[in-house]
Amino acid sequence: MKPIRAVAATLVAGVAVLLAPTLPAFAHVTVSPSVATTGGRGTFAFKVPDERADANTTRVEVVFPENAQLSSVSVRPVPGWKATVATRQLPNAASAGSEDEAADKAVTGIVWEGGAIKPGEYQVFEVSLGPLPTTPGELVFKALQTYSNGEVVRWIDIPEAGAPQPEHPAPVIYVKPPDASQATAPAAATPTDDGVARLLGWAGLALGALALLTAAATGLRRRAPAPASAPLAEADTAARLSP
Secondary structure, three states: OHHHHHHHHHHHHHHHHHHHHHOOOOOOOEEEOOEEEOOOOEEEEEEEEOOOOOOOEEEEEEEOOOOOOOOEEEEOOOOOOEEEEEEEEOOOHHHHOOOOOHHHEEEEEEEEEEEEEOOOOEEEEEEEEEOOOOOOEEEEOEEEEEEOOOOEEEEOEOOOOOOOOOOOEOOEEEEEOHHHOOOOOOOOOOOOOHHHHHHHHHHHHHHHHHHHHHHHHHHHHHHOOHHHHHHHHHHHHHHHHOO
16 A cells, blocks of 8 residues: 555655646736727726735836827725826827816826735725727736835736736736627736646646546455455554563
8 A cells, every 4th residue: 555655645746846837826916807998988906916925015106008098097095005197298289278188188107105015915906097099909007016125026018919928917908899898808828828727637637646546546455365464463563562
């Protein structure tokens, strides 16, 4: 039985080693929902996790995409955090003389600071924005995460369809026509595609191998003659009682 148990332990350890590099990292700055309708508006939640064991997140900056003139933006208050919205003047707004000053400007970014996200925790920052572009496309919201030790993590890498997920992917909203707004975002660099599939595959192989080893061990116990165990028991008892 000991050789079989040793083989089983070795198999489990080997599977653990194989799974280690394939496990995906889920602690990214993300935006939800990631799909929106052209020409509409929506409320989007930026989820920011703290990935450090010895530092708090003290500042979060989300930079708005330059290819979209998002002029109507409102921020949901977060207790302990102060939100500052930065804007820029639209090129044709000054000459047009619009009475709506808000419509003459586009939001360039939002900064949240004053609060703290502790290690192992996350914070959700909700933003209502629009109008979204009338043509389909991608809106990339690059994010900068500042820790209490001064470190700045830049979530600015743009995911590409069919390519591995970058180390620090930027949050992306995929703008689609109304008839396609219910479709999921492109399976470009989502952490659940490749990593989880491998995880399930290796786990299935490990369970199957363990089942075969268990069946083999059961067969050996059933075939072993009963008297053979007597000398082992006697030897063990003698060893324990010897001075």
